[in-house]
Amino acid sequence: MIGAVKVNLISVPEYNEKIPVSTYSDGSVESYIFDLRWSFSGSIRTGVGKSISVAFTRIDIRYRKYIQSTLAYVIDKYKQINKTHPTIGQIEHWKSGLNFIAQSLEDCNWGLLSDDKNFNQFIKSYREIVIKRELSQSSVNRVVTTINLLNKCKFCCRDVTIDNLSVKSARIVKQHIAIPANIYQRILSDAISTIETLHPYRHEISRLMNQVQSIYDEERNRADGSSSRGKINDRTASRVQKIHHGIPNFTLTRDGTNITRILTPCAIVLLAFSGVRVGELTSFTKDSYEERKGENGSIISFLKGETTKTVNGIPKKEVWQTHPISKDALELAYDCTEYLRTIFIDEVNKKHFKNETNSDEYKRAQRALESAFLPVTIEGVNKTNYKSVVAGSKSLKSHTQRLNIMATKEDVESFNTLNPSRQGELLEAKSLPKISAHDFRRTFAVFFKRYGFGTTATIKFQYKHKNINMSDYYGKNAQLQHMEDILLDTDLIQLLHEEGVNLGIDIFNEIYNESETLSGSGGERIARDKFEKLRTGERIYMTKNEIASLVRNGTLSVVQLPTGGYCMNSKCSRVCGIGEFSAEIKPCEHQVITDKEANRIQQQNMRLIKTFRDLNTGDPMMNSILIGIKQKIKRNESLIIKHRIKLSTFEDNVKGTVVTTRG
Numbered sequence: 151m152i153g154a155v156k157v158n159l160i161s162v163p164e165y166n167e168k169i170p171v172s173t174y175s176d177g178s179v180e181s182y183i184f185d186l187r188w189s190f191s192g193s194i195r196t197g198v199g200k201s202i203s204v205a206f207t208r209i210d211i212r213y214r215k216y217i218q219s220t221l222a223y224v225i226d227k228y229k230q231i232n233k234t235h236p237t238i239g240q241i242e243h244w245k246s247g248l249n250f251i252a253q254s255l256e257d258c259n260w261g262l263l264s265d266d267k268n269f270n271q272f273i274k275s276y277r278e279i280v281i282k283r284e285l286s287q288s289s290v291n292r293v294v295t296t297i298n299l300l301n302k303c304k305f306c307c308r309d310v311t312i313d314n315l316s317v318k319s320a321r322i323v324k325q326h327i328a329i330p331a332n333i334y335q336r337i338l339s340d341a342i343s344t345i346e347t348l349h350p351y352r353h354e355i356s357r358l359m360n361q362v363q364s365i366y367d368e369e370r371n372r373a374d375g376s377s378s379r380g381k382i383n384d385r386t387a388s389r390v391q392k393i394h395h396g397i398p399n400f401t402l403t404r405d406g407t408n409i410t411r412i413l414t415p416c417a418i419v420l421l422a423f424s425g426v427r428v429g430e431l432t433s434f435t436k437d438s439y440e441e442r443k444g445e446n447g448s449i450i451s452f453l454k455g456e457t458t459k460t461v462n463g464i465p466k467k468e469v470w471q472t473h474p475i476s477k478d479a480l481e482l483a484y485d486c487t488e489y490l491r492t493i494f495i496d497e498v499n500k501k502h503f504k505n506e507t508n509s510d511e512y513k514r515a516q517r518a519l520e521s522a523f524l525p526v527t528i529e530g531v532n533k534t535n536y537k538s539v540v541a542g543s544k545s546l547k548s549h550t551q552r553l554n555i556m557a558t559k560e561d562v563e564s565f566n567t568l569n570p571s572r573q574g575e576l577l578e579a580k581s582l583p584k585i586s587a588h589d590f591r592r593t594f595a596v597f598f599k600r601y602g603f604g605t606t607a608t609i610k611f612q613y614k615h616k617n618i619n620m621s622d623y624y625g626k627n628a629q630l631q632h633m634e635d636i637l638l639d640t641d642l643i644q645l646l647h648e649e650g651v652n653l654g655i656d657i658f659n660e661i662y663n664e665s666e667t668l669s670g671s672g673g674e675r676i677a678r679d680k681f682e683k684l685r686t687g688e689r690i691y692m693t694k695n696e697i698a699s700l701v702r703n704g705t706l707s708v709v710q711l712p713t714g715g716y717c718m719n720s721k722c723s724r725v726c727g728i729g730e731f732s733a734e735i736k737p738c739e740h741q742v743i744t745d746k747e748a749n750r751i752q753q754q755n756m757r758l759i760k761t762f763r764d765l766n767t768g769d770p771m772m773n774s775i776l777i778g779i780k781q782k783i784k785r786n787e788s789l790i791i792k793h794r795i796k797l798s799t800f801e802d803n804v805k806g807t808v809v810t811t812r813g
Contacts, residue, residue, distance in 0.1 A: 159261050160304050162219050171222050174508045183222050184215055191534075192510040193235050197458040197465045198521050199432040199537035202514065204241050209249055216258030217248045220305070227303055237463030247296025250289065254279060260305040263297060269308060277317045287319040324571045326588045328596040328649075330564035333582065336555050338422055341415035342475060344399075348412060349478045351397045352485035355412070358395055360489035362404050363528070365389050406526030409487065413523060413540040414549045416483040420453070421541065421587055424470040425594035425642045428541045428587035430455050433465070435520045436484040439477040451476065459641060470642070484522040493528060494519050494536060501533075543586040550585050557581070567656055568596060595642070595649040654701040655694060657708050657716060660744050662691040669748070669792040670741035672718045714751035715789075716742045748793035755786045759800055768805040776804045 170179040174192035181188040189203040196202055206214055224244060228236045252258050254275040255268070262268040280290060294315055300306045312318075329337070348355070366386045373382050383404070390402050401408050420431055433456040441449050453472045456465040498519070502512045515536065523538035525531045539545055556579050557565070565576040575583040661668065661676060668677040680691050700706040709717040719740040743751070762779045765772050783800050790797055 158304070159264065159307060162216055162258065162260070162305065163223055165219050165222060169222070171225070174510050176509070178508070180508070180510075183218055188241075189534075190235070190238065191514050192508065194238060195464050196238060197429050197433060197456055198518055199535050200429060200458065201238055202534060204238065204245060206245075209245075210253070213249070213252040213258050217245065217252060220248055220258070220260070220300075221245060224299060224303060234462055239463060243292050244296055244299060246289070247292040247299075250276065250279065250293050251296060251300075260300045262306075263300065264307040273316055280317055280319060284321055285319055286321050287323060290315070290317055290319050293317075322571070325569065326586065326592045327565075327572060327582070327584060328568040329582065329585075329589060329593045330557070330561040330568070330576075331597075332561055332564075333555050333557065334422075334593055334597070337418065337550060337553065340553055341418040341422075344412065344415040345419060345475065345478050345482055347398055348400065348486070349482045351400070352482045353488070354395070354397060355400065355409075355486040356488040358393065358397075358402060359409070359486075360492075361393065362386070362390050362402055363489065363493070366404055409526040410540055410545065411549070412486055413483050413526065413538070414545055416479040417523065417541040417587075418546070418549075418590070419479040420472070420476055421590035422594060423473040423476055424453050425591050425645075426453070426455065426470055427457070427459070427591060430457050430468065430470075431541055431587065432521050432523050432538060433457075434480060434522050436480055436522055438522070439472070439480055441474075449474075480522050487524045487526075490524050490526070490528070491519055494524070494531075497533070541587045543584070546585045546587065551581060555581060591642070592645070592649070595645045596653070651698070651701055653710075654706065654708055655698050657710065658692075658697045658701065658706055659694055660746060661716065661742055662697065665744035665746065667745055667748075667793045669743040669789050670715060671739040672716075673742035673744070676742065714743070714747045714754055714786075716744075716747065718742055743789050743793070745793050748790050748795055751786050752790050752795055752797060755783055755790070755797075755800075758783050758786075759802075762802060766802065766805050773804055780804065 165183050167182060167184045169183040170181065171183050171185075171188050172180040172190045172193050174180050176192075180190070180192050186207050187203050187205045191202045194202065206218060209217060221241065221244060225236055225241065228240075251260070251263075251272070254272050255262055256275075263272060276293065279285065291312065294310055294312055297306070297308055297310050297315075301309050366382070369382045369385045369389075386404060390404070393402055395402070400412075417431060420426065420434065421428075434453060438453050438455055439451065440454060441451055443449060451472050451474050453470045453476060455468060455470070457468040458465050460466050495516075498507075498512065498515045501507045502509075507515070511534065515533070518536040521536075521538070523540055525536060525538055526540070557576050559578055562576050562578050566573050569575070572583070661673075662680070668674065668680075683691055697706065707718075709719070711717060717738060717740050719738075758779055762776060762783065765779075766776055780800075780802070787797065787800065
């Protein structure tokens with residue numbers, strides 16, 4: 151026994167199988183202690199699509215009843231002390247920790263942990279499990295908190311920390327990815343195009359899919375005993391092929407793949423234009439989109455849903471800024487699956503009418519079926535939560551693979567900059583290494599900051615669709631935050647702040663340390679300072695840690711101009727380099743152009759030259775526009791040349807104007 155103080159330990163209570171561990175709100179028993187699954191629909195509130203049960207089927211039968219008895223005791227103690235029920239996540243956490251401890255001790259006598267010799271043997275065994283199974287650090291953390299929980303409940307006398315447990319996961323923790331801009335733009339353009347194309351047909355899609363289901367039911371009902379499911383499906387498919395419709399890019403199938411190809415783009419748009427988590431996405435109903443008048447009568451769009459990222463895991467209402475395209479995404483997702491919702495609601499009502507479900511389960515199922523996102527098939531559906539998987543990693547990866555977006559050299563460079571913990575994971579001519587709903591959340595934060603610096607006038611980013619104007623979208627964020635009766639996702643705001651800091655660090659590192667040449671008035675000043683400092687033998691102008699410190703305390707700030715270059719004056723109200731015309735004759739004294747940004751400006755110039763030549767038809771009404779475009783092209787050229795980038799000098803003249811040469 152550790153120490154000299156004697157501690158009176160308790161043993162795990164010996165419960166009988168009739169002891170209830172959960173009850174419905176009416177007091178009737180929902181689960182008994184040795185059931186293979188504990189359900190808590192009457193005790194715990196969870197988010198839409200979230201699990202309401204804890205399973206014990208994968209626990210070794212030698213330890214199962216001891217772990218269940220320990221958990222029952224711990225849950226009861228927790229409720230007494232905290233005056234609230236632990237969440238499903240907490241119970242799963244403790245169950246996992248107890249399971250690892252039992253496997254390592256090869257015993258459920260938790261008191262063995264009190265003895266130093268046994269504890270050291272436990273550490274050795276657990277370390278082997280961690281290495282062999284390549285367990286994550288979160289699994290190690292579960293064991294630490296569970297041992298401390300056993301100590302608190304007096305099942306053992308052992309207080310531990312992650313350090314003195316001396317077990318560390320070898321698995322590297324990596325940040326969720328931020329998707330490179332060009333790849334992100336193509337993913338969103340496809341999703342937006344799908345919504346714009348199919349939104350007018352959403353009710354027709356549901357009607358046709360209901361017809362398909364009716365055909366299947368007919369074939370199944372008239373099938374004799376020798377008819378296999380395959381034959382029923384074949385006869386159904388044969389009849390379905392004869393149904394004609396005028397819906398573009400839509401094929402009638404019963405397996406749900408066609409509906410998945412609609413719901414996934416809807417989910418992508420909502421994730422990309424709000425930054426919500428996947429659990430929050432499934433809380434959205436058809437009525438989640440709302441609008442409010444902001445400053446100057448402008449309309450601000452937002453989504454209302456639920457988040458479970460709360461102290462006790464209890465769902466609470468939350469709001470996220472969004473774009474009007476989200477309304478169409480919600481309507482399409484909800485209305486095209488109305489046939490499924492009708493079938494599921496009918497099933498729920500019948501089961502409740504037959505007293506096969508309690509009122510708690512009935513209400514939970516009803517709420518789940520209000521979601522805009524439902525399972526895409528009728529068979530194999532979990533009838534307790536009706537969870538949709540269209541925003542799951544597997545579905546999102548399958549969808550993006552179908553788009554066949556291959557990374558360019560520029561995409562790889564952008565990926566490595568945005569994802570330092572994943573350097574080298576994206577290869578040229580290959581697709582994204584992974585994609586998940588949370589990757590869209592992080593990308594949302596990166597994009598918001600990348601295109602959200604400065605005033606609304608400095609933002610112009612479009613996804614090749616006239617109705618997706620990002621300057622208007624980002625510009626309304628501040629207005630939304632000041633509405634007193636609207637609560638914004640605080641975690642997301644913190645994520646936005648961190649991504650802003652990270653982006654600032656990357657930009658200043660590019661300016662101070664990576665770019666061989668700097669142009670623009672601000673860039674030339676920095677270049678002179680750099681030259682003086684590096685001439686003394688120093689390898690870099692400023693370390694990343696020094697830059698990070700100055701960015702975080704506000705000493706360094708920057709605006710990234712969407713068309714190339716940076717402005718070192720974050721409070722600047724000018725519109726430098728934004729449009730196709732030079733905003734002012736005198737160049738901004740804060741402008742900085744790096745080698746990387748000079749390449750972006752060259753690409754912009756190529757687009758401007760194409761625009762110039764397309765418009766240069768001799769129409770005198772276009773003269774002033776063409777002159778402005780040419781001024782922009784020539785000014786860009788003067789910057790590009792300084793970075794030793796090869797280019798062909800643009801010498802086109804505006805047709806129909808007289809070119810004079812001064813002698």
